[in-house]
Amino acid sequence: MLSQDKLKRINELAKKKKNEGLTKEEAKEQSQLRSEYLASFRNSFKEQIEHTKVIDPEGNDVTPDKLKDIQKKNRTRD
Template sequence: MLSKEKLARINELSKLAKEGKLTEELAKERTALRKEYLDTFRSTMRDTIEHMKVIDEEGNDVTPEKLKQIKSQKNFLN
């Protein structure tokens, strides 16, 4: 998770961009912060999905095979 300070900075820079007051240096900072945010989001989402187990109404495990393979590979590496 990105710190509250970094999220606030992203929002501040976005506001400046909307007002047309964003310098080239600030634009680079915004790009770097956005990349960090997206990388963190994707990592968290990937971890969430990889720890998921899908069960149907009858209680059967219907987790997709690809997900089961990823889980077993990660367990093998640990």
């Protein structure tokens, strides 16, 4: 998870870029922060998917086999 300070800085740089433009150093910082943010987002999303169980309207577990295998490997599924 990205810290609140880094999220605040991302927003500050985006606003500055829109209003007046960024220096080379600020553009480099913005790029690096965005990369960190995307990596954090992808990791969180992956963890959420790996802990998901899909149930159909009749109550049957229809979780895809590929996901079941990942969950078994990570010991999040019986």
